[in-house]
Amino acid sequence: MVVEGLPRLRFSKASIGFVGDTPLIVDVEMTVNAGEIVGLTGRSGIGKTTLLRTAAGLISTLSGTVECCCTESTRAERGAIGLIPQRLGLVQHQSVGYNVILGALAKASLLQTAFSLPNRVMRDATRDAIEAVGLSDKTLESVNRLSGGQQRRVAIARAMVQNPQLLLADECLGELDAETAREIIDLLRSLARDHGMAILVVDHNPVRVRTFCDRVFQLRGHSLIPFDEEPADRGSTLPLVKEDSA
Ligand SMILES: Nc1ncnc2c1ncn2[C@@H]1O[C@H](COP(=O)(O)OP(=O)(O)OP(=O)(O)O)[C@@H](O)[C@H]1O
Ligand SMILES: [Mg+2]
Numbered sequence: 667m668v669v670e671g672l673p674r675l676r677f678s679k680a681s682i683g684f685v686g687d688t689p690l691i692v693d694v695e696m697t698v699n700a701g702e703i704v705g706l707t708g709r710s711g712i713g714k715t716t717l718l719r720t721a722a723g724l725i726s727t728l729s730g731t732v733e734c735c736c737t738e739s740t741r742a743e744r745g746a747i748g749l750i751p752q753r754l755g756l757v758q759h760q761s762v763g764y765n766v767i768l769g770a771l772a773k774a775s776l777l778q779t780a781f782s783l784p785n786r787v788m789r790d791a792t793r794d795a796i797e798a799v800g801l802s803d804k805t806l807e808s809v810n811r812l813s814g815g816q817q818r819r820v821a822i823a824r825a826m827v828q829n830p831q832l833l834l835a836d837e838c839l840g841e842l843d844a845e846t847a848r849e850i851i852d853l854l855r856s857l858a859r860d861h862g863m864a865i866l867v868v869d870h871n872p873v874r875v876r877t878f879c880d881r882v883f884q885l886r887g888h889s890l891i892p893f894d895e896e897p898a899d900r901g902s903t904l905p906l907v908k909e910d911s912a
Contacts, residue, residue, distance in 0.1 A: 675698040675734050675864060676734075677721070680693075680727045681693070681729040682694055682717055683728055684716075689888065690712070690716055691717060696883060696890060701858055702864060703855065703866075703880055704865070704881050705866075705878075705893075706884075706885070707868070707870065708884050708886070712885045715752055715836055721734055735831045743831075746831045747834065748828045749834045749836075750833070750834070751821075756821060756824075757809065759810060760809060761807060762806070762820050763805045765809055766823045767792045769792075793805075795824075799826075813841075815842045818839075819850070831864065832863070833857065833864070836868045855878060867879065
């Protein structure tokens with residue numbers, strides 16, 4: 667059942683960064699609810715990936731709290747959090763099919779995972795996801811023989827098969843031509859709308875990100891602020907950003 671509006675990710679008074687360094691971002695207040703896509707933009711090196719990795723529990727907050735698919739008294743279910751890392755994290759010498767089915771195994775029993783024993787449902791979901799990202803003819807191809815954009819689509823298919831409650835997508839639209847990016851955006855929208863997935867997506871392109879996200883935040887200095895709070899004098903027309911810049 668899709669429970670729209672349920673918070674899947676909540677930062678409260680969070681300070682984000684690395685122990686021993688000055689915090690990258692302070693006072694983070696952000697919620698991502700089931701069924702919505704939230705965008706995050708900001709210049710290179712400002713802390714977008716660090717924020718996503720903090721949401722995923724891979725980095726601890728320096729202060730304040732982050733609740734991700736859990737509350738103070740409950741833990742996240744196995745496979746509830748899906749991450750499409752900026753560097754993709756694919757098994758390079760394995761096939762597209764192998765990489766995508768790993769997403770299904772994120773929710774499987776420990777026995778199934780240990781012996782890589784996907785069932786029929788997982789295999790069907792894998793085939794459908796590979797088809798959805800337009801790579802059916804590459805299913806048996808080794809990932810290290812694919813282009814950068816094709817590899818990005820493999821990482822997206824892997825996250826689709828996992829079907830997480832919260833998807834954290836770090837520049838998943840990079841290296842894609844405008845038409846393929848549009849198809850991936852449609853997929854993300856349908857994951858949010860039809861499956862109630864909460865999605866936080868990092869995109870360098872502030873024009874594009876506002877076309878498909880319900881809300882957009884930007885990182886400025888050490889603050890996370892709604893995109894609309896950008897000062898009016900920072901360019902009265904569309905920002906000079908190429909469609910596929912990443
Ligand atoms: N493990 C680490 N330890 C200390 N500092 C780090 C670590 N990883 C990243 N940083 C620093 O944190 C800052 C933010 O990096 P981050 O990767 O979050 O930026 P970003 O906004 O995602 O940039 P880009 O758009 O280029 O991907 C950078 O100055 C980086 O050098
Ligand atoms: Mg990054």
